[in-house]
Amino acid sequence: MEEKITKEFDRSIERMMNENAVAPPFGMWNRISADLDAIAPAAPVAAPLIPRGVLYGFIAGASLAGTLITGLLLFNQSGANKEVALLNTPAPAVVSPENKVSLAAIEKGEEIAKAVYPTIVANNPVEVKATVPVVEVLATTIVNDQKPQTDNESNLDNGNSGETVEAINISSEQTLLEMRAKQLEASVIPASTNAIDDEDDEDKKSKSSVTSYSEKKIKYKKRKSSRFSYGHINRVKRKF
């Protein structure tokens, strides 16, 4: 019985209190607003989500990773370039037996050398003669290495017909000519320059004298140390 009365008592009070609403005094909001104004500027600045140390570490790590990645990419790219270069390398120049006649002429580098550099050859007949056998040997080896190509299956598969082979042969002849000329030039020019140098010995001397100017050592005078001195004090021993 007593429990029942207690429960009813509690419930009735609860109901009355929950339904109860009391208007606060008028100035209450102003007090709260003033409180909020006072708190707002004093509110501490939110600490950064990431500490500085972590941030710097992250930046350093990112830069390191970036360099590593770029390095790796560059390495891969160079490898790829190599592959591309290998793929793009032209097929070895094909020399047909018909072109052997013209190559024979090339083999005799002396004539071409004479035509291109008549004056040099005239001035240095001994050295030119010495280079000619070398050129001849080179030309013969090239001719021997390059065998004539025909329209075989592999060529057809690769898209190299007889016509294209001819075209390649012509172009290869031109390139070979150019190569021979360059080789001759390379073998002849140093000798000529030496000859010229011998002739213009005096000029060389003068040039060397000019170039030696840069090697001159300029002696600088040592700057005196500018220490402030208080002067000398002449101490005189007093005689008592």
Place this chain on the structure above:
Amino acid sequence: MSSIVFQGHSELQIREGCLRGERKFQQLLYNMFSPKMFAVCLRYAPDYNTAQDLLQEGFVKVFRHIEKFRGDGSFEGWVRRIFVNTAIEHFRKQVNLYAIHDNDVKGFEYYHQGALETLKEQDIMNMIQKLSDGYRTVFNLYVIEGYSHKDIGEMLGISEGTSKSQLARARYLLQKMITSYEQKDNSAVKA
């Protein structure tokens, strides 16, 4: 949940405005909940002035920690809980709760069931306020807020037994006050 509309603004709009720190929406929230929350404060406070202090402290807390409301339950419930906790914190140090022996608590000697119906909310409020801090807090937490003795014990740092005895004593005193009020009222009517 946010279907409640107050002065042309939904509860969600008001909440979002408060999150942005807009004073207009803060005032709307205050106008929305202040009467109910002030009643809560009056129940926990011994007097009107202390209730005002609690109301102020509670609303400042609400505005400062509004981002912590996750939207799981009702917003009003969350606000109310803040006010109750504020009141408990306010009196925790002051309240000196001690266990009362069962013999001290007398039964419903003078109280009869119909007595409460004659009373107004304000009268009950005044009676609750007359209780000592310990009795009042435990009575409010158990009877009105619906906390268990275990919860109350944890909240106030007391044992369950102490909470029970405090509640029994608070009930007894309230019933005594109600009976005396009824007797006074009856005598006034007779006169």
